[in-house]
Amino acid sequence: MANEIKKVVLAYSGGLDTSIILKWLQTEYGCEVVTFTADLGQGEELEPARKKAEMMGIKDIRIEDLREEFVRDFVFPMFRANALYEGVYLLGTSIARPLIAKRLVEIAEETGADAVAHGATGKGNDQVRFELSAYALNPAIRVIAPWREWDLQSRTRLIDYAEKNQIPVPKDKRGEAPFSVDANLLHTSSEGKVLEDPAEAAPDYVYQRTVDPEQAPDTPELVTIGFEKGDAVSVNGEKLSPAALLTRLNELGGKHGVGRLDLVENRFVGMKSRGVYETPGGTILLVAHRGIESITLDRGAAHLKDDIMPRYAELIYNGFWFSPEREMLQALIDKSQEYVAGEVTIKLYKGSAHLVSRTSPYSLYSEDLVTFEEGTGTYDHHDAEGFIKLNGLRLKTYGARRKRVGGGR
Incomplete structure (x- = not known):
């Protein structure tokens, strides 16, 4: 399959892992690589990613400011639902992945690329998010996931590979990173x-x-x-x-x-x-x-x-x-x-x-209905009696049976 791949669009951050992936794609697949770096408001300077891609021989380098599209078309629709995963998580990473995948697929179509590639590991959720999104948008797209293919499974082996291929290794990456x-x-x-x-x-x-x-x-x-x-x-x-x-x-x-x-x-x-x-x-x-x-x-x-x-x-x-x-x-x-x-x-x-x-000009809240003072008569307290009796009918029937058969509470 590697020989069939002539051009790949890589989701590229400019960091150590995706720089190694870039070189690995060039070496293992012998293909042209188009890099795509999305500005989603991560707060980092993105020009170093361009310079590193240029240094590694990339001719087609895409860096795009997607902040407005990200919030307008992905974050805001999600917040209309008040979405929380497992009751607390506001899905910040999850909601970014479909937009990145969307642009990967679009750039692949624009450039005639055969495949897209990402740097998500084989243990995480992101590999699923990138690939499901890509397949939904282009059923024929090929996805390359280097972390599931290569044997560079440790930080030491990654750094060794980088040094052998003249890929700059940040000093803070030479030891064990405290967290990602x-x-x-x-x-x-x-x-x-x-x-x-x-x-x-x-x-x-x-x-x-x-x-x-x-x-x-x-x-x-x-x-x-x-x-x-x-x-x-x-x-x-x-x-x-x-x-x-x-x-x-x-x-x-x-x-x-x-x-x-x-x-x-x-x-x-x-x-x-x-x-x-x-x-x-x-x-x-x-x-x-x-x-x-x-x-x-x-x-x-x-x-x-x-x-x-x-x-x-x-x-x-x-x-x-x-x-x-x-x-x-x-x-x-x-x-x-x-x-x-x-x-x-x-x-x-x-x-x-x-x-x-x-x-709100469209408020459904009525002070007249909820006030403890005398209202205008919209709500009749006597109506509650019939309401309670009808709702209590099945509970009375259930309670009577429980009492009859001696059931517990």
Whole structure:
């Protein structure tokens, strides 16, 4: 098969692993390599990736700013669902992979490449996410996963290979790396090495995007977020693009230590792993979105959304963003957001983001219905008697049988 591959599009970060993969593809497959580096807001200078690719003889180097597309077309649709994997994880890594795969496939079609390649290991979820997305978008695409093919299975062997092939090895990679990091505009993810024992607390230096909540400002800060059709559109009255808005919330949340998570999660490939996540802006956004939904969504719609949310989150985590079932659920979720509009105010303080107030021109909240004072007569207290009797009918029947047969509680 190697001889059939003439050109490959590689998801390239410029780091040691993908630089080794680049050289390995050139050597083992004897093919031309097109590098693709996505700017998803990871906060790193990307020009060094271009220079390293040039140094390794790459002629077609793609570096693209995808921050707006990432937030607009992937992060925001996910947040309309209030998606949390296993109840807590805001899916920062998971939601980035389908966009990278999408561009890999598109560049392969543009350049006439035979295959795409990624640097995900054989133990992780990312290999599944990249490849399922690629196959959904182009059923005929070939995917090369070097970590499942080569014998460079240790850090020592990787470094030896790099040195033999004149690939620069950063000094901090010559020893055992303390942990690995994945970052984008939504979050940072840290795992491995010093984090592998879940019985040990994560060292302070693991956290990069948030201050220690104990060291955060002693004065709370209020932030008001405006929504239209379920998406955040403004911060403190200022209209912002999706990427600019999430950047602003990251700054505010990071300053107050908001959005830290230490999680042992269940990977799709079958093992448990421990990760430390920082999602400051996303944490604020989730609280705000649930706040505006609380006054604009009907009870049935809100509860249905909560029912399907774990399934929706699991689909994203497992790599099924481009599946028909995720698209079907998205259509339902998006329909629910037609009147999710208004403003929510959040208080940021010492690692917490608490909802303070919410208002909407489409609010379903009625003071007249809930007031303890005398209302206008819309609600008749006597109606509750029949309501309770009808709902209690089956419980009376069940209780009578239990009493008759001597059943326990």
